[in-house]
Amino acid sequence: MRQGIVIVNTGNGKGKSTAMFGTLLRAWGRDMRVCVIQFIKAETGNWGEIKAARKLNLEWYALGDGFTWTSKDLDESGNKARKAWALAQEKIASGMYDLIALDEITYALNYGWLDVKEVIEWLRAHKPPELHLIFTGRDAPPELIDYADLVTEMREIKHPYQKGILAQAGVEF
Amino acid sequence: MRQGIVIVNTGNGKGKSTAMFGTLLRAWGRDMRVCVIQFIKAETGNWGEIKAARKLNLEWYALGDGFTWTSKDLDESGNKARKAWALAQEKIASGMYDLIALDEITYALNYGWLDVKEVIEWLRAHKPPELHLIFTGRDAPPELIDYADLVTEMREIKHPYQKGILAQAGVEF
Numbered sequence: 001m002r003q004g005i006v007i008v009n010t011g012n013g014k015g016k017s018t019a020m021f022g023t024l025l026r027a028w029g030r031d032m033r034v035c036v037i038q039f040i041k042a043e044t045g046n047w048g049e050i051k052a053a054r055k056l057n058l059e060w061y062a063l064g065d066g067f068t069w070t071s072k073d074l075d076e077s078g079n080k081a082r083k084a085w086a087l088a089q090e091k092i093a094s095g096m097y098d099l100i101a102l103d104e105i106t107y108a109l110n111y112g113w114l115d116v117k118e119v120i121e122w123l124r125a126h127k128p129p130e131l132h133l134i135f136t137g138r139d140a141p142p143e144l145i146d147y148a149d150l151v152t153e154m155r156e157i158k159h160p161y162q163k164g165i166l167a168q169a170g171v172e173f
Numbered sequence: 174m175r176q177g178i179v180i181v182n183t184g185n186g187k188g189k190s191t192a193m194f195g196t197l198l199r200a201w202g203r204d205m206r207v208c209v210i211q212f213i214k215a216e217t218g219n220w221g222e223i224k225a226a227r228k229l230n231l232e233w234y235a236l237g238d239g240f241t242w243t244s245k246d247l248d249e250s251g252n253k254a255r256k257a258w259a260l261a262q263e264k265i266a267s268g269m270y271d272l273i274a275l276d277e278i279t280y281a282l283n284y285g286w287l288d289v290k291e292v293i294e295w296l297r298a299h300k301p302p303e304l305h306l307i308f309t310g311r312d313a314p315p316e317l318i319d320y321a322d323l324v325t326e327m328r329e330i331k332h333p334y335q336k337g338i339l340a341q342a343g344v345e346f
Contacts, residue, residue: 002341007344013326014192014323019195022198025194025222026346029222030221048199051202051203052202099343134344152187152188154192155328157181158322171196171272172178
């Protein structure tokens with residue numbers, strides 16, 4: 001039987017969600033059943049990857065409120081994160097997928113909206129052994145790194161804002 | 174006018190080519206004109222990203238000999254790399270693209286098949302200002318990092334082979 005790999009893309013650099021998206025498309029290229037649940041990004045955002053996902057008819061849920069929690073209702077942000085996790089649990093336990101991505105879930109863990117120990121405990125009990133999972137976001141908690149098989153840190157070495165260049169549509173978002 | 178960003182994904186971890194692929198798909202989602210030239214991977218390989226690229230009808234050239242140069246004719250590997258660079262020059266200078274990826278070109282630079290100073294000099298003279306470029310591969314030379322706007326190091330923190338798990342089709346290749 002295939003062994004599911006648990007992947008974590010973390011660090012302060014670019015490429016965490018982008019590599020997740022690349023992995024997803026690679027799996028899609030092999031006719032695997034894939035699903036993305038985004039904990040921070042919102043459907044309303046102007047995101048190239050969401051446009052691409054729609055073109056490809058990928059199963060993609062952007063359930064966050066767009067990184068705007070700092071200026072909005074924190075309880076509401078927490079509720080959205082818990083709703084996203086409930087959907088993730090449903091998808092993971094269904095056994096219907098080969099690869100599920102939980103994009104930017106680390107923020108929900110680090111803000112205390114989800115308890116990392118409870119999340120890992122639930123996964124150990126319910127994740128089908130052959131299911132691949134990808135977690136992304138900065139500052140992955142040690143418990144998540146411990147649970148994972150493949151952890152990569154994306155480190156920022158050089159960024160265009162150092163030259164005063166604004167983020168470019170199409171390549172950066 | 175849009176400013177082209179020069180991106181480098183380097184480091185010893187996973188995600189360099191995968192994030193390139195994600196960036197490419199993101200740009201494709203915005204109807205940009207994209208092209209990939211792979212310096213190491215060969216068309217004959219069993220690669221999920223090449224399967225996906227074919228499904229999407231992306232312009233994709235895998236011109237390498239599949240990382241097999243250690244056991245084969247080095248002159249032939251060098252010739253392939255120089256042929257890939259000639260194609261890259263043609264595509265870059267054409268002005269027909271929004272984003273061009275030169276995947277795993279660092280190996281050709283580090284093996285001396287291409288001269289990094291000549292490559293950068295040519296790019297400074299011929300790259301259209303609005304064209305985005307992505308370079309991937311381990312050990313990006315300092316001259317390339319100096320030329321780039323956005324450099325990310327993918328660092329391996331944990332890898333499945335540490336647990337004796339083999340690479341999994343669909344997520345790792």
